[in-house]
Amino acid sequence: MTMMTVAKALNLALRQSMEDDAKVLIMGEDVGKLGGVFRITDGLQKDFGEHRVMDTPLAESGIVGTAVGLAMRGYRPVVEIQFDGFVFPGFDQIVSQVAKISFRSQGAWKVPLVIRIPFGGGIGAVEHHSESPESFFCHIAGIRVVACSNPSDAYHLLRQAITSDDPVVFFEPKRRYWEKGEVESASHQGDYFTTRLRRPGTDCTVVTYGPSVAVVLAAADAAAAEGRSLEVLDLRSLSPLDLNPVVESVRRTGHLVVVSEAPRESSITSEVAARVTEEAFYSLQAPVIRVAGYDTPYPPSRLEEEYLPNLDRVLEAVDRSMRY
Amino acid sequence: MTMMTVAKALNLALRQSMEDDAKVLIMGEDVGKLGGVFRITDGLQKDFGEHRVMDTPLAESGIVGTAVGLAMRGYRPVVEIQFDGFVFPGFDQIVSQVAKISFRSQGAWKVPLVIRIPFGGGIGAVEHHSESPESFFCHIAGIRVVACSNPSDAYHLLRQAITSDDPVVFFEPKRRYWEKGEVESASHQGDYFTTRLRRPGTDCTVVTYGPSVAVVLAAADAAAAEGRSLEVLDLRSLSPLDLNPVVESVRRTGHLVVVSEAPRESSITSEVAARVTEEAFYSLQAPVIRVAGYDTPYPPSRLEEEYLPNLDRVLEAVDRSMRY
Amino acid sequence: MPAEQSESAKNVRAAAARGTAGTSALPEPHEVIAGLRATVTAPGLVTILSPEGELLDHPDYPLEVTPELVQGLYRDMVLVRRFDREGNALQRQGQLGLWVPLLGQEGAQIGAGRAMRPLDMAFPSYREHGVAWCRGVDPTDILGMFRGIDHGSWNPRKARFHNYCIVIGNQVLNAVGYAMGQRFDGMVGDEQTAEATICFFGDGATSQGDVHEGMVFGAAFNAPVVYYCQNNQWAISEPVEKQSRVPLYRRAGSYGFPGIRVDGNDVLACLAVTRWALDECRTGNGPVMIEAFTYRMDAHTTSDDPNRYRNSDETEAWKLLDPIERVKAYLARNGLADAAFFDGVQAEADELAARFRQTCIDLPTPEPGRMFSHVFAEPNPQLDAQRAEMDRYLAGFADSGTVTHR
Amino acid sequence: MPAEQSESAKNVRAAAARGTAGTSALPEPHEVIAGLRATVTAPGLVTILSPEGELLDHPDYPLEVTPELVQGLYRDMVLVRRFDREGNALQRQGQLGLWVPLLGQEGAQIGAGRAMRPLDMAFPSYREHGVAWCRGVDPTDILGMFRGIDHGSWNPRKARFHNYCIVIGNQVLNAVGYAMGQRFDGMVGDEQTAEATICFFGDGATSQGDVHEGMVFGAAFNAPVVYYCQNNQWAISEPVEKQSRVPLYRRAGSYGFPGIRVDGNDVLACLAVTRWALDECRTGNGPVMIEAFTYRMDAHTTSDDPNRYRNSDETEAWKLLDPIERVKAYLARNGLADAAFFDGVQAEADELAARFRQTCIDLPTPEPGRMFSHVFAEPNPQLDAQRAEMDRYLAGFADSGTVTHR
């Protein structure tokens, strides 16, 4: 057990993955000498060389598309997208190749590729630097989508993503990069692509992931102070969803609130609400309530606190569910 | 009232829009002499000239990105994407510019742009030619998404899309292009970006759009023969959703089935299920049941009938809902 | 008569050239830099075997032209053309949903395909049946995707020939990445073990961002990759003028690697130039771009109707530049092959076509479950559940007898 | 002393050039075709005012150099640099979330900006504060996005200066489309009414597919657009060598339009070349590409730390090529401006900086409702409902007094 930040845990996971498997490569913009704009790849080029930690030309389709070819050749590229808003030039390669090559080739090719994306708001950034595009990827058949919320999961989810033979889009909660937590760094084993109980409770289930986990846990504390017991679940795997723990929880609490920074319409929160309602219809004493970003472009940062789900909006949603 | 195919109705809408407004332009691959691979722009270049009906270089980001600039300049470009699977190279321009320019410029620019996309399966085509990507667009804040299901709506929805000052992604049910229906072609007026009742019923509400409308109507006939009355609604506007008619219907029937060819996960069917459950919780006697594409890449065409929602799967879902 | 024919052929050639933008400005010599080494590309179209079947050897791209070599290339082209025509016929007869004809591009494809070594890797677009043939892919394996039973029948890893790529341009980036991997694996430099990659795309594809980025990345990482652009003058209904003002091979110079324009209907020139380019890559001087100047003699696909956008004299003109006829003329005129040889190849072609047709008709429709296999390499409970859902549903009908469809 | 300095400066210049890939192969003359007309681009870097302040006029890009002109350009550059520095300071003091410095690129931006006519349209990237200045955008309007109160404060339609574009490359396609519109509107040809468009992007941006497609479309539609690439040698931490083996201006030739490399630290050369390029576009010979060879003297943004990836001698070397110093030297040495002038400009700069700072601090935070405005031009009930939802929610707290946040 050692205390470290989310950023450090990711860096450690990359380092150990590269030590364990010479086929693991890192590619992206400014990932070399600079160590990435968030320093997640800090020191790796120095220690593993320019052939394993590659600064690429400035083109996301090129980064993803060449990583696909490297994966076919037997490498395990870990691609860094500099910010959430800049993954879209690479979207076509992800939809048309990354997600389909195994299916098209009837398994002749595997695409063991990890696409790391710092996501979410709350850092006072300019346009395109605070988005939550995960739902787009959850709708793509043929790729896995995961998100971490703390140092330990950052480490273990990334190590699992890199060893996975499937392509994984890996979301990192950028506003949590510098938050500390304990990490069992000795080594990685076990399946972390599962929903994780963060806090047991009895009155209302709250499901979330990524940067909002801390928000929801804070809300649970506040609720507890008011004598209300929230059960908090962290999805971790956004696609495929591991819903059984959620359904099981809702069967006990009868109430579900889903929290995410992403715009609400046709999103992962829609999917969780629809699926849980399908599977726990008679247990639900209120409709699933969603606390999410509004269906607007991400606002100027001076307004992001009004845009982002916060403790109060979560509690207000829980109230609505309980009062329903 | 004249009988015409969906294809002809779209062609007529384009022609009349170009006659009414000299700023309307058509751009795309093979839209000129060839009239598009589906002949939707047939004859338009001959009659309106190469400056108003433009064959573009083969690049979707280029097509969408230059159309944005033309829209800023006061034109009303109608862009044709040749097949659903080929919109993704243009996805970045749609997410980052088309959807955000009005917001970014605080309304100084409007982007009156229409992006036409033939979508859906059932035509025995090769890979990338049968996809249903509408859910990706429904998750983008700042654009409107509509889909037509018959000649009359094809005509009126397209005319409304072209006169709209907002960007509209316009989905055309390619396997219905040659189906005939009556069109009030005299002129266009009224708001068609609304949910439309296709068939009144009392036992179960079935909501769908685009190519599946005909499937659901056939199912409703079959159900009627068995003495079961289905109410069929056609969304037409996929984003924003016009849900009041759906909620009102569900309050009467107590049952809702949502039908779409698109993969199920984090999709428009998730959104409809989640929203209607939020708004008609106590009226629902069963969870909203979705009949959709599976969460796999679109299969080889010999398997598409197993993949696509068909009459039997719709009826089976209605049974499940009623039996629930 | 030969002289006269040769004369008219020359005019025709000029006419055909005029009719195409590739030559809106006729190619001139220009300097490019491959890695640190300067190379001068050939002035104009590289030709070794003229349309009239005259052998002119080329200083920069020497080729040892043996009768066996030319006979082999002739046989390749005839067989490939034969099953290509059969593919068209099968589509017309409803046995295939679609066919993408290569008619007219046999020289460009066989020349490139035969220049490859066993360890080289190829990333095709969707029209490279001739290259598939050279890679040892059984022609009947091309039928699967066009009959709608799969999206790719052959094992691309074993054949070292990737599955067909339909989204224009995507494969170029994948090819560059693969070539980067060849370099990282140390497979560049050693004459014996060296590997290279070649990717195929069309004139229209050059407009796509992915093709540009593929060239940027290839140059940045000194990837051993050959960009093989078959400029067949058309992107469905759009002539190459819509894509570019100047010859496409010139793109190479702006990225700092050699670009060569070759007569795509001259199988010997395509072979020689591609061999040179692959060798350049193997010795560490990649990338290289080749523009094979050829013509799409048939429709874009069986769904297309070229009469709507191009007139027949253009096609007629190009007929005189046929890639097979010139080889036949050369073999015959120089007594390098007799009637028995030509008949033999023809008979072989007819057999192949018959097998091609029969195999097509016999192709089994896959089980619906196929839809769920290989979506992921690792277990996926969500998909398993959906598969079970489908099985239950289909079983239901199996009991009740029939399945009705829309 | 001057001679000596000029000598050392020359060496430094050479050194600086060597240190940058732009010149991995020094520019040589090469032919390109703009529309139907051939143009020869200048051999090497176009310079009119040497780093030592010597005026050398250029045959291809004549410029009438009046004292007023040079004084004006000097003033522009000094004022722009001054508020740029103030922007950095404001960020350091927590008044701005971010600032993107233009330090070192004043010559490239003022030269281009002053070459524009009122009706011309500009599409910037995110660093073009100097061009904004020339377009009459008040510098304080640039503060909004960096303070997080909006994504764009000025009216891009009125200023004929588009809002800043952050997604690399996107704006190039939008600019080409706008220029196509200028052409369709008949705004090309007539010396009086003609319009043109100029778009700005960096060396790193040249790798993006959108920039390529922008050049393909511009050429295909003969768009009156100038592609103005400020090659400041760095894309954050990546030197231009990572993007290209050869000088960037050469890209132009491969699309069939002229490409010119200009000394980006020479405001007179940038003015003359951009004027020529815009005139070419106005008279129907567009597009034209310009590579302004300059240097990013400061960090990429205030969030960046250049010490991690480049060493100071490179920066020191470029200091001697400063775009303002050479103009000052020219004005002073030739007695075209006296101390009063220089002091006046300095005073004006300080006033501007003070106003810039005060306005920044006074900028009001917008109402939360702003979030929902202008998302759509037409009514949208779904958004109205969400807005009402938010208002109800906020009102709730207004009553109960406080709003707590994570």
Ligand SMILES: Cc1ncc(C[n+]2csc(CCOP(=O)(O)OP(=O)(O)O)c2C)c(N)n1
């Ligand atoms: C991204 C994308 N856009 C559009 C299409 C539709 N399409 C298929 S082939 C083709 C023309 C390709 O022309 P070219 O690159 O010259 O290759 P050719 O077919 O002539 O061999 C088009 C537009 C596609 N497959 N992919």
Ligand SMILES: Cc1ncc(C[n+]2csc(CCOP(=O)(O)OP(=O)(O)O)c2C)c(N)n1
């Ligand atoms: C599509 C995209 N990818 C990545 C980024 C992050 N990013 C911002 S600026 C920059 C470097 C740009 O370099 P260059 O084009 O040379 O312009 P400069 O900043 O030097 O003016 C990068 C990678 C972005 N804004 N957009």
Ligand SMILES: [Mg+2]
């Ligand atoms: Mg072609």
Ligand SMILES: [Mg+2]
């Ligand atoms: Mg730069």
